[in-house]
Amino acid sequence: MSPVRIFTDSTCDLSDELIHKYQIEVVPLYVVFEELSLKDGVSIKPGRLFELVDETGKLPKTAAPSPIDFERAFEGAVQAGDDVVYIGLSSELSSTIQNASIAAANFPDDRVAVIDSRTLSTGIGLLALKAAHWAREGKSSSEIKTMIEAFRSHIEVEFIIDTLEYLHKGGRCSSVQHFLGSLLKIRPVVKVIDGAMTLTDKVRGKREKALQQLLDRALAQKDEMDTEFLFITHAMAAEEAAYVKEQIEQQTNIKQVYITETGCVVSSHCGPRTVGIVFAKK
CATH class of the missing domain: 3.30.1180.10 (Hypothetical Protein Tm841; Chain: A;domain 3)
Known part of the structure; x- marks a missing residue:
């Protein structure tokens, strides 16, 4: 059974300390101010976001990572022999799950499992921490997917x-x-x-x-x-x-x-x- 690596997206709102501690990998969404497209948590932080809103009087648009973004994020783990479990922002709020699923279909043998968190912010983060804990216990990606989908309603x-x-x-x-x-x-x-x-x-x-x-x-x-x-x-x-x-x-x-x-x-x-x-x- 392959080791399992846990992925989520930047809406998980976990601290850098927790991401490092639990070895979770994060795919950023985009924050778009007119022609400026910035990666959430990478090229823009909330303090700067609020400054730009005050300066422009407008809110940015937000955009999901593309299928290519997800494929590039997942391929290193798969090539290293790991399975991937991705837990993302609710499909009611964003196309992140749809795009991650498109990317997952490009990998063979169900190597990438995509889970709709049905929540946002540290609701996603909490699920990611649970998944990371179960991965360390040696659970398979399919076992983790089943457990998270049962737990997310809690x-x-x-x-x-x-x-x-x-x-x-x-x-x-x-x-x-x-x-x-x-x-x-x-x-x-x-x-x-x-x-x-x-x-x-x-x-x-x-x-x-x-x-x-x-x-x-x-x-x-x-x-x-x-x-x-x-x-x-x-x-x-x-x-x-x-x-x-x-x-x-x-x-x-x-x-x-x-x-x-x-x-x-x-x-x-x-x-x-x-x-x-x-x-x-x-």
């Missing part, structure tokens, strides 16, 4: 968005909604449901209230949490993320609580000061 991803500006620029809320939301200090709550981003609530009032509600909703499920990993994922909100981490560690028995920063693709949709909690249910 992933809970919820974000609190601080500003409606990016949703407005991206055409996801009208000018009237943007004006009223900003006037009333409304912060949307977004959850991943059936592979798609779904607005589940709107919190009116201070930012601290919205953050506490996000935390309370997660802690209400603490007895159902898988205790291996939990992520607090943020965009330019390190202080709030640290507070949430402290509360989670005090009130649950999660073994590893990680803080990570959202990459450019997620940040371009949600904007700065977004905070999310990501975990798996048992």
Whole structure:
């Protein structure tokens, strides 16, 4: 049985430290400002993304890696005698899975397994860490694919968005909604449901209230949490993320609580000061 190498894409929002520790390989998506096409996490970071949005007044477009990008990423592992398991951004949100599947078909004997995460951000990252753990245990690519596809429905991803500006620029809320939301200090709550981003609530009032509600909703499920990993994922909100981490560690028995920063693709949709909690249910 061939060794298994785990691949994901840049929307996994894992830190460089975790990517290195678990030997996960990352295929970047693209962030496009007019004629400028940049690789997420490679040639552009979130801080620069926010600067460019402020400078231009426009959001970038995002694009999936092409089938050729995936084929080039996978071929080194296959030529080295390894099997590949790729876990990518939900097919409800992007063509990454479709393009990875096209690339996988060019390799013989099912050497590349493609898995639709049905989630985003560190929801994907959490699945990638699970897959890497099972690969180290000697599981085959087909076993890992079966286990991840069974486990992915356990992933809970919820974000609190601080500003409606990016949703407005991206055409996801009208000018009237943007004006009223900003006037009333409304912060949307977004959850991943059936592979798609779904607005589940709107919190009116201070930012601290919205953050506490996000935390309370997660802690209400603490007895159902898988205790291996939990992520607090943020965009330019390190202080709030640290507070949430402290509360989670005090009130649950999660073994590893990680803080990570959202990459450019997620940040371009949600904007700065977004905070999310990501975990798996048992």
